[in-house]
Amino acid sequence: MFAAALALVAACVCSAQPLPVTYERLLRASTEPGNWLTYSGDYSSHHYSRLNLITSDNVQRLHAKWIFQMHHAKVETTPIVVDGIMYVTRPPSDVIALDAETGRALWTFEYRMASRVYTCCGEVNRGLAILGDRLFLNTLDAKLVALDARSGRVLWKKDITDPSQGYTATAAPLAVKDKVIVGISGGEAGVRGFVDAYYAATGERAWRFYTIPLPGEPGAETWTGDSWKHGGGTTWITGSFDPDLNLVYWGTGNPGPDYNGDVRRGDNLYSCSVVALDPDSGKLKWYFQFTPHDTHDWDSTQVPVLLDSPVAGRPRKLLVEASRNGFYYVLDRQNGEFLLAKPYVKQTWAKEIDSKGRPVTLPGQEPTLEGNDEIWPGVDGGNNWMSPSYNPITKLLYVSAREERRRFFKSDTLEFRAGDMYAGGGGGGARFRPEENSGKLLAITPETGEIRWARHLLTPHWSGVLSTAGNLVFSSTMQGNFFALDAQTGKELWHFPGGDKVYASPITFLSRGKQFVTLPIGDNLVAFALD
């Protein structure tokens, strides 16, 4: 075992290959742990690294090596790393290439928006895609930009859609074959969501899949009147890809207006779902809706994690997800068949998830005009967009979870205006005592939903999780305490007080043979190494 690990490390050092990053390399991204080649580390979205130079035995020696200061909140980015060069986005839509050894900038691409855009939740950007020697960037004002990875020079720039209508683009794109797949944001502004694919070479749009069907299309019967026009279903977190099945899996957001469902009776397909799309055509192969007719802003924009494992004695190709609605789900990713759902945080809105995967809802769990205090999880959900991690050695899924009480209300003064808030209510909650809420990092047996261990956190947190072959799990508290746990037991091994809020997920990579771990803490990107 130890010899095998050494061999892996040797392979790692050699595998920090330079540009160009071909599609074939993206297919095998997990075999290049010296690099970090996609938003979630690989197409299966394991957010895991085979690097094992930093281990549960030596992590106590981990210390800060450099800081890159962004001077702009809020930093939600996950970098790409290729051969010792880190490509990182800075809010709202800049890109910087850094020497991953020193944190010194090699080039900077500063993007200026032509006009102000409406954002619900900060001027954020979550990262890049790389294909060949090109980087692909979604801009806050809904453009897709291709940059030369060597220089930051703009190769092409295309309009995804019209930002004056409330659309923004914040997710990292996903490069698949010769295309770049992008999601769209603006779910609180009454937009109609979609997933797009663009040819990497030219920027020409290859296809668009609207997550809200037109009248007459399948699923349109789940909307009343013209409500589909502002139906939401945005796609603001990067999906996953199974090359064998040739399917891209992408999560969709809440229906609009968020909290007042009276104007959109029905299930509101394909909001709060995962859609399986043919990456060549954009055709919908299957969907699974986690939360029909959502009225709690429980987007299903969690990263879909793909893994192969037996369930009930039968080998399965799985898609697993800890949904924002408080239930952990196991699906067969070949066809969307529902296999299992189990609560992983306190939830009060559903008696159970039935054998078809549909929630059996309980009364008294809707937002009211006066405000409803009796609903768990809160508006930010049991989980949110931060990256989970699946570790093939421990065979555990690590998830950042939120135990939270909030107050849901709806507004009856609905008025749609293009480019303006169209939420129909909200979810406050500062009136609850802080001790009523907490965070936790969960280690879940993915096939069963059993919680193997839980690390309690003082405050619900927004940091994702990285796990490694060094028997480590990395994440951060809300206050910026970046910590490492034993991946098997959850025992805390190390922490660093970073001193600011964290809204991002850690990654790891090699530089000059050394393993680094990085995480944006506040508006500082901090890199850690052993020596």
Add this chain to the structure above:
Amino acid sequence: MRLFPIACCLVLSAIPAGAQRLRGEEVRNPADLPERNPLSSESDVVLGRQLFLGRCGLCHGRDGEGGRGAALNTGKYRHGESDREMFLTVRNGIPNTEMPGTFLTDPEVWRLVAYVKRLGLTRASEEKAPGDPQTGRAVYESRGCPACHAIGAQGGDTGPDLSSVGARSSLRYLKESIVSPSTGVPLSYRTVTVTTLAGGKIRGIHLNEDDYSIQLRAMDGNPRSFLKSDLREVRYEKESLMPPYASLSAAELDNLVAYLNSLKGQR
């Protein structure tokens, strides 16, 4: 209300012509704006509330109690309390935060400002206190209140600063806070007791905390910080550190409330 049509005319003439846009853009020169809110009548507040519920309540809560966004019902606004400052905050947003600017029209932004100010004033008092403030001041001092509370530069720090308490608190709230202080302890003045591994107990006002340490202001007024690894227990208490002053006579209570109500702070 009878004055509304007249006020309305004054209002419209007070708004620079260029500011009356259908889709409001960022205001770059604050001097373009009137200093006082031109649209703050009762009907404006009602319209402002509708705008607030549909747009602002998402983050600030239905009644401005806060959530993702700041609480707006405290009467304190970190980015400025004047009408003009609040207009700019709503219009332009707050850079480097999640607070976006808005494309609402200028009159709509003014109405929002009118409503938000009302949120902060719901506990404030224009009421006439029945007691005598001067006599109340003597009660305040003789009962030991300055040991914990500050007014201006004088007093202690274990209780809330009272320099402007009269500007944002109703008479009823003031009375309740004196007689039954544990009824509504502000989150920023929660009581916490920590027990060290050796068994020592330290009680105080909760100042700050994360997963590894906790900070509090001990009863002697000194700030203290503890590593949680050195503590056996951290206990949050619902009771206020302030003792109930139920033994005050009705006259003493009225006078003390009148004194507190007279504290409007300095701008």
